[in-house]
Amino acid sequence: MQISDADGSPKEKRRKGTGKITLTEVAEFVGVSAMTVSRALRMPEKVNPDLRDRIDAAVSELGYVPNLQARNLASVHSDLILVVAPTFSSPGFLTVSESLQTVLSERGYTMMFMESGHDGQSEQKTFEKILAYNPAAIIQFNIDTIESCTKLLSNVDVPILEIGALNPHSIGMSVGVDYGKAIKKLVTHLANSSLKNIALLCTPANNTMFRQVLSGWNTAMLALNRSPHRVVTTHLPSTITTGVNIFRDMMITWDDLDALICTSDEMACGCMMACHSAGIKIPNTVSIASLGGGALSMVCSPSLTSVEFPWNEIGIRAGKALLDLLNYMPGEKYIEIPSVLKVRASTSR
Numbered sequence: 001m002q003i004s005d006a007d008g009s010p011k012e013k014r015r016k017g018t019g020k021i022t023l024t025e026v027a028e029f030v031g032v033s034a035m036t037v038s039r040a041l042r043m044p045e046k047v048n049p050d051l052r053d054r055i056d057a058a059v060s061e062l063g064y065v066p067n068l069q070a071r072n073l074a075s076v077h078s079d080l081i082l083v084v085a086p087t088f089s090s091p092g093f094l095t096v097s098e099s100l101q102t103v104l105s106e107r108g109y110t111m112m113f114m115e116s117g118h119d120g121q122s123e124q125k126t127f128e129k130i131l132a133y134n135p136a137a138i139i140q141f142n143i144d145t146i147e148s149c150t151k152l153l154s155n156v157d158v159p160i161l162e163i164g165a166l167n168p169h170s171i172g173m174s175v176g177v178d179y180g181k182a183i184k185k186l187v188t189h190l191a192n193s194s195l196k197n198i199a200l201l202c203t204p205a206n207n208t209m210f211r212q213v214l215s216g217w218n219t220a221m222l223a224l225n226r227s228p229h230r231v232v233t234t235h236l237p238s239t240i241t242t243g244v245n246i247f248r249d250m251m252i253t254w255d256d257l258d259a260l261i262c263t264s265d266e267m268a269c270g271c272m273m274a275c276h277s278a279g280i281k282i283p284n285t286v287s288i289a290s291l292g293g294g295a296l297s298m299v300c301s302p303s304l305t306s307v308e309f310p311w312n313e314i315g316i317r318a319g320k321a322l323l324d325l326l327n328y329m330p331g332e333k334y335i336e337i338p339s340v341l342k343v344r345a346s347t348s349r
Contacts (some may be wrong), residue, residue: 015084021064023157026219029058039328046328081322083113084131084144085141091238091264091292092311093141096163099315100139105324111137116143126128131156137322138172139163144207145291164316165209166336173325175318175335179209179291180216185275186261186289187220189305193349195259197289199230199250201271203238203264213263213291236293238263243270244277251278258286259347265292269300272346287347293340302345309339 027034032051040047040055047055058064067240081104085093101111112133118124130138135158136195142164153171160172167174183200191199200217202210214231221228232250235244243266251257251274262268268290275282282302290297293308312338324331 003320008066021062023064026058026062026064029062030054035159036129038157038301043328064175073106076162079109080133080135080346081109081111081137082133082135083111083141084126084130084143085113087115088113088144090142091266091294092164092309092314095311096315096318099312100319103316103319103323113245137161137326139318139322142205142209159322161322161325163314165206165212166334167208169208169336170334173321173330173333173335175314175321175337175338177211177309177314177339178216180219182291182309182339183213183216183261184220185307186291186305187217187224189341189343190259190261190287190289191224191226191346193259193287193347196226197230197254197256198226198259198261199232199254199258201243201246201250201262201267202231202233203242203262203267204235207265217261230257238266240266240270240273243267243272244274245270246273247274248278251280260288262288262290263292265290265294265300265304266295267307268304268306269296271299272302272304278302283345283347283349285349289347293342297342303310305342305344305347307339307341310337311335 022063023037024034027037030037030051032055036047036051037055040052041059044052046169082247083100084099088094089099097111097113114126114130126325137159138156139161140154160170161173162172162176164176166176166178177273187198198221200213202213205213208250215233216227232246234242234246236246243262245271247260247266248258260268260271262271268288271288272282275286275288287305290303291307291309293306297304317335317337321335
């Protein structure tokens with residue numbers, strides 16, 4: 001079994017009984033990452049002299065010998081970057097993927113896209129397939145990396161980039177937005193419009209995004225001395241049809257509801273359709289807002305107040321940050337891109 005280095009070169013995994021020292025064991029001996037050791041051996045001028053001396057001493061003491069033949073075989077995949085998302089229909093993914101391709105294709109990289117699904121077993125199989133391609137880098141879009149996959153990726157000496165909800169616990173670099181801050185903007189806007197009975201409708205999301213949304217919601221509502229209990233979560237697809245059906249149930253449960261925040265534009269538009277069908281006026285009776293800010297928010301009737309996530313900018317920033325990593329010029333580990341509140345007719349009373 002071969003595991004790739006940062007440049008596509010393989011990192012040997014010790015087979016039982018051979019006593020062969022691996023690059024990972026050299027890294028552990030020195031107390032640095034395997035990528036740093038790989039860089040010191042291939043491009044010593046890019047590593048601090050003191051650290052380079054420590055690595056050279058460890059290589060000599062442990063008797064590490066790189067597998068040059070396997071490294072040459074692996075190099076044919078050095079231009080391949082793999083991108084994984086729960087589904088290609090995930091909000092923002094299409095825009096991000098187009099921006100990434102614009103940046104990375106100019107440098108000769110080829111991109112491959114894969115769906116992982118929403119369950120751990122599918123994710124495990126996806127990453128096992130990914131590693132067989134000896135990628136130059138791996139990009140994850142709003143994915144929950146289960147423990148077994150985290151261990152798998154932590155032993156792969158290639159850059160790993162997470163895009164979507166900013167993840168402070170990322171095993172690689174994270175570029176994205178803070179959903180908690182986005183929710184706070186909407187709650188504050190609705191409260192300033194004298195709306196009191198606000199509810200939150202959460203669509204399927206990864207754990208990082210979901211935690212940020214609930215944290216922002218609870219913090220914002222409690223700061224206004226209001227109960228944050230009006231929360232509905234669903235595992236149904238984030239579609240207009242789902243929004244229609246759920247909103248009907250919500251109005252039966254909370255007949256005094258005067259404002260609703262949805263975590264996707266599609267669900268918000270579905271809730272609007274349910275209002276039109278029931279003769280509920282927007283925004284006179286119920287104000288509706290969403291997270292996302294895609295084209296749908298501007299064409300629905302009335303136009304939808306939303307917090308816009310600049311997915312195009314996120315994709316470009318992420319692509320440039322990844323190029324720096326691939327050229328051994330690491331920058332910030334976490335890059336937050338601010339979201340923007342767009343007030344439209346759905347909340348303008």
